[in-house]
Amino acid sequence: QQQVKQSPQSLIVQKGGISIINCAYENTAFDYFPWYQQFPGKGPALLIAIRPDVSEKKEGRFTISFNKSAKQFSLHIMDSQPGDSATYFCAASMRRDDKIIFGKGTRLHILP
Amino acid sequence: DTAVSQTPKYLVTQMGNDKSIKCEQNLGHDTMYWYKQDSKKFLKIMFSYNNKELIINETVPNRFSPKSPDKAHLNLHINSLELGDSAVYFCASSQQVAYEQYFGPGTRLTVT
Numbered sequence: 170q171q172q173v174k175q176s177p178q179s180l181i182v183q184k185g186g187i188s189i190i191n192c193a194y195e196n197t198a199f200d201y202f203p204w205y206q207q208f209p210g211k212g213p214a215l216l217i218a219i220r221p222d223v224s225e226k227k228e229g230r231f232t233i234s235f236n237k238s239a240k241q242f243s244l245h246i247m248d249s250q251p252g253d254s255a256t257y258f259c260a261a262s263m264r265r266d267d268k269i270i271f272g273k274g275t276r277l278h279i280l281p
Numbered sequence: 282d283t284a285v286s287q288t289p290k291y292l293v294t295q296m297g298n299d300k301s302i303k304c305e306q307n308l309g310h311d312t313m314y315w316y317k318q319d320s321k322k323f324l325k326i327m328f329s330y331n332n333k334e335l336i337i338n339e340t341v342p343n344r345f346s347p348k349s350p351d352k353a354h355l356n357l358h359i360n361s362l363e364l365g366d367s368a369v370y371f372c373a374s375s376q377q378v379a380y381e382q383y384f385g386p387g388t389r390l391t392v393t
Contacts, residue, residue, distance in 0.1 A: 201380045212285075212371050212384030213324070256322050262380060267312060267336050269382060271324045 173261050175272030183280050188246040190275045192259035199261040204233065204244050207256045249279045284308050285385035287372050293391045294362055302357045302388045304372030313355040314382065315347060316371040330355050362392045
């Protein structure tokens with residue numbers, strides 16, 4: 170099943186709080202899990218990505234946690250800022266394919 | 282020095298018309314894509330070209346015809362436009378595999 174399920178659909182977090190977005194997948198052949206960030210009126214841009222042989226990857230305030238046995242991965246945004254307000258997409262792909270499967274997106278709003 | 286560019290940014294037209302959207306990338310990538318993003322922000326892949334050759338055609342009505350004159354350009358022509366075609370269309374490019382895609386700024390198509 171070539172599907173990536175993302176939750177929640179929308180999320181409101183206070184400034185300084187932790188934003189958490191979760192994703193689940195079915196196909197164990199996926200070998201790359203990127204997160205894309207999209208600001209209003211702009212195209213999506215790669216934010217951070219992880220491979221299944223790593224359980225966690227951190228870049229600044231953004232961390233991906235990966236649970237291979239549960240086939241789940243999540244994005245944590247620490248010390249969330251109003252400038253983080255955007256739509257976030259989790260995704261999955263595999264080397265032999267030429268496409269990325271995107272989740273349905275999470276609209277994140279950080280309250281000032 | 283824009284990486285992936287699209288023209289036009291906005292396109293308003295009437296039902297039944299034919300229109301084209303142009304995309305160019307200066308990243309030297311081999312693969313280019315067209316995505317449709319609906320009002321709920323869901324990103325759906327439409328086509329993918331690798332070195333001017335069509336490799337993905339995702340159940341898109343044959344009113345949509347992509348054309349790749351060279352590997353830096355991928356244009357989208359739409360015949361007999363319908364109300365349901367209203368959306369934002371994104372062009373993207375990547376190196377040989379789909380892992381990291383670079384998106385253009387999008388073309389907002391409104392069919393009245």
